Amino acid sequence: MSFSERNTAIGLVLGLVGFIAYWVVVISRAASDELPFTQVAWQGPMLVVLIVGGSAYALVWLTGWVRHRRERLFDERDHEIQRYAETAGAGSTGAAVLAALIMLALDVDTFWVAHVLFTLAYLGSLSSAGVTLAAYREGVQS
């Protein structure tokens, strides 16, 4: 398994765990306090997920990099797959950015702006990771 394939696989698992854990916490808070969704204290959990998830992924990257420090990390195929997969997630991330700006302009509640941005950007990286793994297994049609 190449460096970048391994990183993507671990990142996919980390992302799934973080995303599900976040929603479990927010939904259970809404249910237990009988509050409407938008009034739940969501800021703390989101910050924790972003920081813990981000640093865990950075740690995975770093350990891989240290273990393979005398080798070449990327070859032509890795670059090809990276390019191919990035386009798969770009649409969703772009939509997230546009939607967030429009919602800010319409003065929508911060809760919704943050969650639309969070969910769409997450889906973008999810599809890009899925396409990357599929490309390592089945090859790239270019």
Place this chain on the structure above:
Amino acid sequence: MIAPEPRLPRDDEPSVMSMEERSSWILLVFTVATSVGYLAVLAPQLASRPADEVGWVTPMIWAVCISVVGVVVSSIVAGIGTAVVLTLRGRKFDAELQSDSRDRDIENHARLRAYWLLMMVLLLVFVLLLSGAAHVWIATAFYVGLSMHTIVEQVMRIRAYRRGFVS
């Protein structure tokens, strides 16, 4: 003895700037101009009244529209202009302006190297959203951050065209 390769009459002429490099310049100019314009309109308002009362939506819509329309129109005008000039000089524009694998490599090179900035912008916006900042600040940081990303990417593309690059 090997005979020297035959030299065609136009071999020594400089090659034409590719359409991709041209559109990169256009995008750079319009992004810089519209984001500076947006900030110039907004800065006095932000300085003089409370953040909640600043009307940032109209300036941003204008900035985005001017940028999109300007880029599209200038690209079309530049494309037609280049084709006309090349035809007048007796060169074949469709062959010379076609994009090749170098254009694609340069695009990927710049995109991959500017990607981290996009992620930084998203992170910054999240932090601003979480801290409950006024919408005008979030939107301005977002817009200026995205403009910076576009500017960095275009500068890297132009640099790669002019000075070469390692992919």
